[in-house]
Amino acid sequence: MLLLISLENTFKFQAPPREKCACELNNSEKAFPHEKLRIVETNVSNCNSNITPRKVTSLLKLSCCVSPFLVNHCCLCRLWSWREAICLTAGCTMHCIHKSSSRKNNCYTLLPSGTCPRSRLLNVTGPRVYTAGEYPGSYAYGAWGRDPRPEEGKESWYWLVMLTSSNIYAHYVRLYSSLSSLIIGVSNVQIHSSNPTTNTIQGPNNVLYGGALYYNCYNQDYVCRFNLTTKSVTTLQLPKETFTECYPYTDLDLATDESGIWVVYTTTQDFGNLVLSKLEEGETPVLGKTWRTSIYKRAVTNTFMACGVLYATRYINKEVEEIFYSFNTVTGQEKFNIGIFMNKMSTNIQSLNYSPVDQMLHAYCDSNMVSYKVLFG
Structure with a gap:
């Protein structure tokens, strides 16, 4: 999972006496949501461990294990194979669920009706x-x-x-x-x-x-x-x-x-x-x-x-x-x-x-x- 973070930083430099240099950093951005990221990773892990072939074949739709702070609010997914789910929201290419090591059947049909991007x-x-x-x-x-x-x-x-x-x-x-x-x-x-x-x-x-x-x-x-x-x-x-x-x-x-x-x-x-x-x-x-x-x-x-x-x-x-x-x-x-x-x-x-x-x-x-x-x- 790749997160791109843009920070607007203001640096103030001071040259105090002696031969030491100190830098003061003022960060105007909110703190990075480490706790949210930890929850996402935990949910991803739980998704991988809980989805079995029997459960997946009876699944009619798949909810992404992602948080709202991700790019483009990536929340529409399609399970192209039991090994990975790929986000279909426009402009989003992030994998919503990590690849699984076990081999399972292909699937193309887990989107609820009327919700896929090709509806027009x-x-x-x-x-x-x-x-x-x-x-x-x-x-x-x-x-x-x-x-x-x-x-x-x-x-x-x-x-x-x-x-x-x-x-x-x-x-x-x-x-x-x-x-x-x-x-x-x-x-x-x-x-x-x-x-x-x-x-x-x-x-x-x-x-x-x-x-x-x-x-x-x-x-x-x-x-x-x-x-x-x-x-x-x-x-x-x-x-x-x-x-x-x-x-x-x-x-x-x-x-x-x-x-x-x-x-x-x-x-x-x-x-x-x-x-x-x-x-x-x-x-x-x-x-x-x-x-x-x-x-x-x-x-x-x-x-x-x-x-x-x-x-x-x-x-x-x-x-x-x-x-x-x-x-x-x-x-x-x-x-x-x-x-x-x-x-x-x-x-x-x-x-x-x-x-x-x-x-x-x-x-x-x-x-x-x-x-x-x-x-x-």
């Missing part, structure tokens, strides 16, 4: 990636992206779900160790041996988070969670009369961002307007806090989350899609004039997923995989 979307550029993948032109509907909270050793992996039956159903998810292997490689984790049936994926609105695939359960208003390691499936029932779709079988949309997993849907009680709910992590997903918006679901082609803000897109023409709407879950503020345009490589975008790992939007467009760079304020 400025532009979308690209596309940066455009590929037909293993099966060019074969499956028009699907989804792909990256896990915002990957398992150890899988930080660079990609996932892909293609709707292989009637453009509606899928029963496996493909995993790739790199972008190049996604283009040419073969890899899959099967959910069920036949399709469609119980636990089958229905619709293209899927996400991978923490080593589990979240998707719309076959023929139900349920969110399914498929654990890729144990191959087990758990479910969460959404409020009854969840309805209305734009594309076929898109009654609900799942999204991930820096703070976790979200589900976007509507009900008859909400008159077709979008409803946003946070999914609490766990082996069995639980519906958390819910927000209601005033944007009509059928006016929206896709949604995605970034920094606790819901964004919605609409079809302009064959070449352009517009990000036109946002809803901030912290302030409750809605905006209908975002006006950010995306250049499309094909007519339709069947799914759109934001990746906080690399700040990219991953779009599945008429069997093609396309990604865009997202620029934030």
Whole structure:
């Protein structure tokens, strides 16, 4: 911890008799807060010793062990790995927690929703990636992206779900160790041996988070969670009369961002307007806090989350899609004039997923995989 101290000092020199020289120092500054610094160091030490892997995985937000007298009041932190937390306040580069010697999993999601610095979307550029993948032109509907909270050793992996039956159903998810292997490689984790049936994926609105695939359960208003390691499936029932779709079988949309997993849907009680709910992590997903918006679901082609803000897109023409709407879950503020345009490589975008790992939007467009760079304020 580096503290820069500026002192305005006034020196008075005296040359007394004899051959000795004495200096008198008048310090106009307040005394350095040694006691506060000692408390900070103690708190840092306690943080390191008390945070275990079990505790950290259940942590939803992290408070910095710092004092107000530090530069820029460094208090917004992000845990980039279990070994260090880095301050994100503008202009502050100080490490808020010292490095730990023990090796633990990576994490990108401990900021409470709506509080990270990238909460204002400025532009979308690209596309940066455009590929037909293993099966060019074969499956028009699907989804792909990256896990915002990957398992150890899988930080660079990609996932892909293609709707292989009637453009509606899928029963496996493909995993790739790199972008190049996604283009040419073969890899899959099967959910069920036949399709469609119980636990089958229905619709293209899927996400991978923490080593589990979240998707719309076959023929139900349920969110399914498929654990890729144990191959087990758990479910969460959404409020009854969840309805209305734009594309076929898109009654609900799942999204991930820096703070976790979200589900976007509507009900008859909400008159077709979008409803946003946070999914609490766990082996069995639980519906958390819910927000209601005033944007009509059928006016929206896709949604995605970034920094606790819901964004919605609409079809302009064959070449352009517009990000036109946002809803901030912290302030409750809605905006209908975002006006950010995306250049499309094909007519339709069947799914759109934001990746906080690399700040990219991953779009599945008429069997093609396309990604865009997202620029934030």
